[in-house]
Amino acid sequence: MVKKKAASAPPQTALADGDAEQRILDAAHKVFIRRGTAGARMQEIADEAGVNKALLHYYFRNKSRLADAIFQRVAGAVFGRIVLVVREQSALDDKVRSIIAIYLEQLSRSPYAPGYILAELNQDPERGRQLVQMISGLRDGVAPSVLIEALQAQIDVSIRAGTIRRISAQQFLTNLVSLCIFPFAAKPLLCAMLGMDDAGFVAFIEERKRTLPEFFLNALRP
């Protein structure tokens, strides 16, 4: 990271909007998600950003640090809002509806983010720790374990009230997140198996927005 741009004439070359650092981040975002960290090439990022390869090292020193920055950015975008919903004061079924709506809406706009995040987590053990730290660092942030306990308490209330059947917070969350994220993480798989093109996939997700909330809430009924 470099200190904020000092007073100086903005370079602003013809085909560039935003300063170089930002353009590099945006370019790296695209390329890392497309190729994965191991498959990404600094040259391709430079081309995409419309700058020279050396400038990437000027701003981020090496590929590994650039990759870290992008992972934080993408993971934050995917998990940030969800964590807020889990923590807010609202009924369990409202949370479910919110989470499904937010996920399907948001991931429709960046369908390859889940695949990228999962691949990163599989190939670099450090990523797990970074993720937990990132979540704990959100505004008013608490550790994930605290979130789980709070959710379990809320679930237990509904169980005792007889409105849902017995389930652990871990399985509850895993089921919910699986149903939301997997279709995007497996987009090429689904497209191949179900014979869909990109437009077909969009329609598929639209159908899912309508049907998934009741599917999930129905599964919870006693």
Next chain:
Amino acid sequence: MVKKKAASAPPQTALADGDAEQRILDAAHKVFIRRGTAGARMQEIADEAGVNKALLHYYFRNKSRLADAIFQRVAGAVFGRIVLVVREQSALDDKVRSIIAIYLEQLSRSPYAPGYILAELNQDPERGRQLVQMISGLRDGVAPSVLIEALQAQIDVSIRAGTIRRISAQQFLTNLVSLCIFPFAAKPLLCAMLGMDDAGFVAFIEERKRTLPEFFLNALRP
């Protein structure tokens, strides 16, 4: 691929079981799943197999072909049995129970296979086609689209009988597969977020074997 070993004294070096080609495949399997195709190194595969790097090229000509062979092998192991279950003559809820049991059992033994397969599919468009072709080529194989249609027909019967609520075969399958595969594809994510180690993950999957069938079947109830 090389013609089957002709009659000749088996070399059988001290620390090697099985012929070289098989050991290379097994080693490549491990390394590709661990590192991903882009991250895998021919040298690491050679070391793991206890042979020289040059021998990999003797048997498989280049890295790309070796990667193809491994992808076929892993994908076949993951999807082969499931396809058979979907096609067999049995009640819908029995199929659901079978698929969940088979997946959770089988993936417990190779938990990193899903992550590998998804990463491959995301990064190489060719993989999708290879997968469809592989499935169509199973014994008595038919194209995935035919499987879907048959499943839809079976689902429609249950809907008309009033035993399940309205759902498309696509969403049905996606939901089922999401709930089975995602926890493995996201193993490092879940371990980090839910604070589990490897033993904790095993326990988590055991709990899932008991609870997931009723969760899913419950969701289908009218």
Next chain:
DNA sequence: GTCTATACGGCGATAGAC
């Protein structure tokens, strides 16, 4: 800050002995 030029190492692939 941004560029050009280049050093350096790693990796896939081949040649050739045994």
Next chain:
DNA sequence: GTCTATCGCCGTATAGAC
């Protein structure tokens, strides 16, 4: 069939001019 040795490219990273 299996090895050793080596080639040549490609990708990261740095040096240094502007």
